[in-house]
Amino acid sequence: MSDSRVAANLLAVAPLIAPSLLACDFAELREEIRRVEAGGARILHLDIMDGHFVPNLSIGIPVVEAVRRSTDLPLDVHLMISEPGRYIRRFREAGADLLTIHVEAAGDPRPLLEEIRSLGAGAGISLNPPTPVDSLEGCLDLCDLVLVMSVMPGFGGQEFDPAAPDKLRRLRELVGPDVLLSVDGGVNRDTAGICVEAGADMLVTGSALFSENDYGRFIKEVTALAKSRKVIRV
Ligand code: DX5
Ligand code: ZN
Numbered sequence: 001m002s003d004s005r006v007a008a009n010l011l012a013v014a015p016l017i018a019p020s021l022l023a024c025d026f027a028e029l030r031e032e033i034r035r036v037e038a039g040g041a042r043i044l045h046l047d048i049m050d051g052h053f054v055p056n057l058s059i060g061i062p063v064v065e066a067v068r069r070s071t072d073l074p075l076d077v078h079l080m081i082s083e084p085g086r087y088i089r090r091f092r093e094a095g096a097d098l099l100t101i102h103v104e105a106a107g108d109p110r111p112l113l114e115e116i117r118s119l120g121a122g123a124g125i126s127l128n129p130p131t132p133v134d135s136l137e138g139c140l141d142l143c144d145l146v147l148v149m150s151v152m153p154g155f156g157g158q159e160f161d162p163a164a165p166d167k168l169r170r171l172r173e174l175v176g177p178d179v180l181l182s183v184d185g186g187v188n189r190d191t192a193g194i195c196v197e198a199g200a201d202m203l204v205t206g207s208a209l210f211s212e213n214d215y216g217r218f219i220k221e222v223t224a225l226a227k228s229r230k231v232i233r234v
Helices: 003-012 026-038 061-070 088-094 109-118 164-175 192-197 215-229
Strands: 016-019 044-049 075-080 098-102 122-127 145-149 180-184 202-205
Touching: 003 122, 003 180, 016 044, 016 215, 026 061, 026 215, 044 061, 061 075, 061 088, 075 088, 075 122, 075 202, 088 098, 088 109, 098 109, 098 145, 109 122, 122 180, 145 164, 164 180, 164 192, 192 202, 192 215, 202 215
Parallel strands: 016 202, 044 075, 075 098, 098 122, 122 145, 145 180, 180 202
Antiparallel strands: none
8 A cells, every 4th residue: 555545544444552662572473463453453563762762662663564464554664763764675675654754853854754745654643742843844745654752752661741732732733634634642442532623533542542451342332432432624
């Protein structure tokens, strides 16, 4: 599947949960993927950390390739790395369907977003809690996805930033209905609803999901809650 079609297909079933594999049991990676897939997940979120842009290390290209071999679900690859342009092609070749770079790491994000699209993936931009929405204005026309960080990136299991819903609302106004608006960090049963009310289509969930025994139940219940809070925009 290529470029904006991935985002459009996901928008058609929004709001949806994007399980963040950062919180899964990596010793059982294939089984964890099978369990969220059987539980109704429509996409997987993969967190790439370089120990430089964020103060932590996580997974890299070989693990993205392994996930790609384990599932046909689209892969939403979140690059929390400096100089993302050096690695875009390799993550696309590893199997990323959506590739999100950080505006704080990108310099001029426009050529990078263009490159992601030219490689046939959906292009995403993300911003950290201290970064103002205005910083994205020069590149939103090249985005298939915008990812609002509701924690400082680098670690799972942090508290949701109460300022995130206002950012989601502003971004929804700026991008209109056809761009996938995602939120990442501290999303759980208590915070999912307010994110969707503020305009989020995609809820990245790590620890709240993987700490449950029954992933399918969590996905179904939080998706139902999210759908009940979705604001119909005309
Ligand atoms: C944080 C990552 C997140 C993380 C979310 O830097 O980008 O995707 O896995 O984890 P939770 O849902 O536990 O906040
Ligand atoms: Zn993430």
